[in-house]
Amino acid sequence: MTGIIDFHTHAFPDELAEKAMAHLELEGDVKAHLDGKVASLLASMDRSGIEQSVVCSIATKPSQFEPILAWSKRINSDRIIPFPSLHPDDPVARERVDQIRQAGFRGIKLHPYYQDFAIDEPRMFPLYERIASCGLILVMHTGFDFAFARKRIADPEKILKVTESFPGLKLVATHLGAWDDWDEVERLLIGRKIYTELSFSLEFLTKDRAKSIISRHPDDCILFGTDSPWTDQAKTLELVRMLGLGQESEQRIVRDNALRLLNSAGEG
Numbered sequence: 511m512t513g514i515i516d517f518h519t520h521a522f523p524d525e526l527a528e529k530a531m532a533h534l535e536l537e538g539d540v541k542a543h544l545d546g547k548v549a550s551l552l553a554s555m556d557r558s559g560i561e562q563s564v565v566c567s568i569a570t571k572p573s574q575f576e577p578i579l580a581w582s583k584r585i586n587s588d589r590i591i592p593f594p595s596l597h598p599d600d601p602v603a604r605e606r607v608d609q610i611r612q613a614g615f616r617g618i619k620l621h622p623y624y625q626d627f628a629i630d631e632p633r634m635f636p637l638y639e640r641i642a643s644c645g646l647i648l649v650m651h652t653g654f655d656f657a658f659a660r661k662r663i664a665d666p667e668k669i670l671k672v673t674e675s676f677p678g679l680k681l682v683a684t685h686l687g688a689w690d691d692w693d694e695v696e697r698l699l700i701g702r703k704i705y706t707e708l709s710f711s712l713e714f715l716t717k718d719r720a721k722s723i724i725s726r727h728p729d730d731c732i733l734f735g736t737d738s739p740w741t742d743q744a745k746t747l748e749l750v751r752m753l754g755l756g757q758e759s760e761q762r763i764v765r766d767n768a769l770r771l772l773n774s775a776g777e778g
């Protein structure tokens with residue numbers, strides 16, 4: 511199977527990667543698989559047979575928008591698909607969405623823990639409205655995050671509220687709906703037309719439970735993702751293949767769904 515698309519990866523500018531990765535490893539008490547550089551991601555993709563990776567940035571303060579946008583332009587290529595980030599506290603956050611679209615990018619990454627917001631806060635609604643009107647994809651960290659206290663700021667109930675309030679928003683709920691909140695994912699999200707990707711979830715679920723959740727969700731709404739550099743892309747791909755979903759479903763997950771969603775970006 512060729513042309514695999516990884517919908518959830520991270521990287522940093524070379525001059526920042528070592529410091530950033532050391533800080534994140536310490537903060538999360540986790541050891542990364544890669545060093546956080548784009549060249550290392552590309553080498554991992556080559557080893558794993560992955561054609562393209564979406565690289566998600568996270569702006570932890572408003573002033574990081576311009577550097578992230580500039581770096582995203584530099585790394586943009588046939589194989590690297592950057593999703594820049596903006597900070598919700600930026601007084602011109604909605605205008606930043608327009609800048610991202612005008613620069614030709616297809617999506618945005620937001621992270622409620624690193625950016626200190628609950629995803630269903632009313633202050634976020636004008637931002638979602640602008641993202642939806644621009645037709646951009648929103649990759650949102652959902653569920654808990656092992657580097658933070660377990661506040662329910664990105665749980666399935668809130669995801670459902672956002673998707674029902676903004677049916678035109680191309681939201682991708684990460685980590686099989688909500689990381690380590692999969693009971694609530696099964697109760698509230700499974701079976702609904704809500705995009706999710708598989709990163710950092712198959713490693714924590716039994717094969718039978720993962721297959722059950724995936725099999726009961728619309729198979730045109732599931733994307734392959736790894737959260738590299740925090741996981742091994744080849745290992746995550748092998749975990750997908752071990753589920754025994756069937757060739758057609760697997761093809762949709764590792765490529766076709768992502769390709770269709772990416773091609774739809776810019777359509778409001």
